[in-house]
Amino acid sequence: MKIKSNKKIVFKALFLPALIFANQNYSNEHFSKAIDSYNNRAFQDSYLAFKEYLKNNKLDSNFTFILARSAYEIGKFEEAETLYKELLKQTPDNSRVKLELAQTYFQQKRYKEAEALYQDVLKDSTLPLNVRKNIELTLDSLDKKSQRNLLKTTLSIGYGYDSNTDNNSNDDVVNWGNIPLSIPDKKSDHVAEYILALNHTFKIKENLTMDNKFVGYMQKFNNDHNNDLSLAVFGTGLSYYTTKSKSSLAFDYNYVWLDNSTYLFNYILTPSFDYQIDKNLIYKTKIKLIKKDFKQTDYEFRDSMYYELSNSFVLLTEKFGMNSLSFVFGTDNKDKGKAWNVDYNFASLRYENMYPITQSTILTSGIELYKDRYKVNEEVLYNNKKRDDKLIFDLGVLQSLNKNLSLGATIRYINNDSNQNIYEYDKYVVRTNLYYSF
Structure with a gap:
C-alpha cells in the first residue's frame, strides 16, 4: 500500500510556488499545457507536456521543482529523486526541496535517508508550527516502522x-x-x-x-x-x-x-x-x-x-x-x-x-x-x-x-x-x- 503522510498540508503551508504566467516560455504550447495541467492537478499530463518541452528547451529551478512534483505524484520516484537532488546542489539549504526529497525516500521505503532529511529540516527555525508538527508525526511513524x-x-x-x-x-x-x-x-x-x-x-x-x-x-x-x-x-x-x-x-x-x-x-x-x-x-x-x-x-x-x-x-x-x-x-x-x-x-x-x-x-x-x-x-x-x-x-x-x-x-x-x-x-x-x- 502507498504510505500516507501529511505531505499535502506541508506543501500548502510552505511550498506553493509563485508561478509567473507572463514568463516568456508560457507562449510555448507544451509549456503552457504543462503549467495548466499542474495547476489542475492533472500530474500525468503535466509530466508528459514538460517532457515534450524539454526536447528543445531547458527549465529553470522553479519549473524543475514542478516537474519533480509531477513525477512524484505519478509514482516515478527515482526520477523525482534525481530532480530534487539537482535542485539541492543549487540551493543546499532549501528546506522546501529537502522535505520533498525526504518524502520521495519515504515512498521508496528508504526510511533512514528520509529520517535524516526530516531531522535536518527540523533545524530550520523559520519552519511554520503546523509543518513542524506534521514532520514530527511522520518521524514518529518512522520510529514505529523500525520496530519488529x-x-x-x-x-x-x-x-x-x-x-x-x-x-x-x-x-x-x-x-x-x-x-x-x-x-x-x-x-x-x-x-x-x-x-x-x-x-x-x-x-x-x-x-x-x-x-x-x-x-x-x-x-x-x-x-x-x-x-x-x-x-x-x-x-x-x-x-x-x-x-x-x-x-x-x-x-x-x-x-x-x-x-x-x-x-x-x-x-x-x-x-x-x-x-x-x-x-x-x-x-x-x-x-x-x-x-x-x-x-x-x-x-x-x-x-x-x-x-x-x-x-x-x-x-x-x-x-x-x-x-x-x-x-x-x-x-x-x-x-x-x-x-x-x-x-x-x-x-x-x-x-x-x-x-x-x-x-x-x-x-x-x-x-x-x-x-x-x-x-x-x-x-x-x-x-x-x-x-x-x-x-x-x-x-x-x-x-x-x-x-x-x-x-x-x-x-x-x-x-x-x-x-x-x-x-x-x-x-x-x-x-x-x-x-x-x-
Missing part, C-alpha cells in the same frame, strides 16, 4: 439501551392455519458492554508481517439475561505489502457464550486483498469462510458452513471525508440435511461515511440494505420460504479527548420486513462508549 514488534491495546466500556431485545414481531397475533397465536410484547432493556482488544504485529521482513489478535467482548443486560453474550476471539495471519497493495490470509477462532453457557464455536478463514488505485481511491476484496459449530443440543441443527464475498471501494475526499461503498453476498448452508431456518442466500449493499467535523471530532454515518432468501419451505406455520428485507441506519460521533482517550456515541435503527410476520420487527439501539488505547 508492535502491540496496541484498546479498552472500552459502554452503556446503552435496546428497544427490542428479543427482536419480537411488530404484530400481536399470527395465524397457524386457522389458529391465532399470541406474540410476546416487545421487551426493552438497558445494556452494558465491555471490550478488550489486543493487536500484535511482528515484522518478519520489511514487506511481510505476522498479525495476531485477541478480542474479549461482554454484553450484559440489566434484566433480560437470556440475551447476555460473551465472546472471545483469537486470530493470527500473514500480510504481504507492495507499494500499492496488501495481501492477507487470516485465521480466527471464536468462542461464544450465551446466558453464561457455551453456545457456539466459529472457525474462520479470511483471505483478503487491498489495492490503492490512486492516492484517494482504494479497492478491497475479501472472502470469509466460517465453520459454525453449535454446542448446545437445542441448537445443533444450526451447524453450517458460511461463505461470504465482499467488495468495497474507499474514496477519500477533502469536502466529504472518507466514503466507503461495499457489496457483500454469500450463503449459509447446513452441514447435514436441510432446515428451513438455516439454509439461505444473502446480499448486502452498504454505504458508510466518516466526516471530520473538527480535528478531534468525527461524525460517522451508514445505511445498509440487506436481503436474505431461505432455500427450504417452512411447512407448519406459513408453508412458504422465508424472505427478509432489512434496512439499517447508523449515526455516531467520536470525540478525541487526548492522545489515548476517546468518547463515542452511536444510534442504530433496524427495520426487518419479512414474508413471515413473526419475524417482522423494528428496533433501535443507543450506546455511549469510552475508549482508551495505548
Whole structure:
C-alpha cells in the first residue's frame, strides 16, 4: 500500500510556488499545457507536456521543482529523486526541496535517508508550527516502522439501551392455519458492554508481517439475561505489502457464550486483498469462510458452513471525508440435511461515511440494505420460504479527548420486513462508549 503522510498540508503551508504566467516560455504550447495541467492537478499530463518541452528547451529551478512534483505524484520516484537532488546542489539549504526529497525516500521505503532529511529540516527555525508538527508525526511513524514488534491495546466500556431485545414481531397475533397465536410484547432493556482488544504485529521482513489478535467482548443486560453474550476471539495471519497493495490470509477462532453457557464455536478463514488505485481511491476484496459449530443440543441443527464475498471501494475526499461503498453476498448452508431456518442466500449493499467535523471530532454515518432468501419451505406455520428485507441506519460521533482517550456515541435503527410476520420487527439501539488505547 502507498504510505500516507501529511505531505499535502506541508506543501500548502510552505511550498506553493509563485508561478509567473507572463514568463516568456508560457507562449510555448507544451509549456503552457504543462503549467495548466499542474495547476489542475492533472500530474500525468503535466509530466508528459514538460517532457515534450524539454526536447528543445531547458527549465529553470522553479519549473524543475514542478516537474519533480509531477513525477512524484505519478509514482516515478527515482526520477523525482534525481530532480530534487539537482535542485539541492543549487540551493543546499532549501528546506522546501529537502522535505520533498525526504518524502520521495519515504515512498521508496528508504526510511533512514528520509529520517535524516526530516531531522535536518527540523533545524530550520523559520519552519511554520503546523509543518513542524506534521514532520514530527511522520518521524514518529518512522520510529514505529523500525520496530519488529508492535502491540496496541484498546479498552472500552459502554452503556446503552435496546428497544427490542428479543427482536419480537411488530404484530400481536399470527395465524397457524386457522389458529391465532399470541406474540410476546416487545421487551426493552438497558445494556452494558465491555471490550478488550489486543493487536500484535511482528515484522518478519520489511514487506511481510505476522498479525495476531485477541478480542474479549461482554454484553450484559440489566434484566433480560437470556440475551447476555460473551465472546472471545483469537486470530493470527500473514500480510504481504507492495507499494500499492496488501495481501492477507487470516485465521480466527471464536468462542461464544450465551446466558453464561457455551453456545457456539466459529472457525474462520479470511483471505483478503487491498489495492490503492490512486492516492484517494482504494479497492478491497475479501472472502470469509466460517465453520459454525453449535454446542448446545437445542441448537445443533444450526451447524453450517458460511461463505461470504465482499467488495468495497474507499474514496477519500477533502469536502466529504472518507466514503466507503461495499457489496457483500454469500450463503449459509447446513452441514447435514436441510432446515428451513438455516439454509439461505444473502446480499448486502452498504454505504458508510466518516466526516471530520473538527480535528478531534468525527461524525460517522451508514445505511445498509440487506436481503436474505431461505432455500427450504417452512411447512407448519406459513408453508412458504422465508424472505427478509432489512434496512439499517447508523449515526455516531467520536470525540478525541487526548492522545489515548476517546468518547463515542452511536444510534442504530433496524427495520426487518419479512414474508413471515413473526419475524417482522423494528428496533433501535443507543450506546455511549469510552475508549482508551495505548
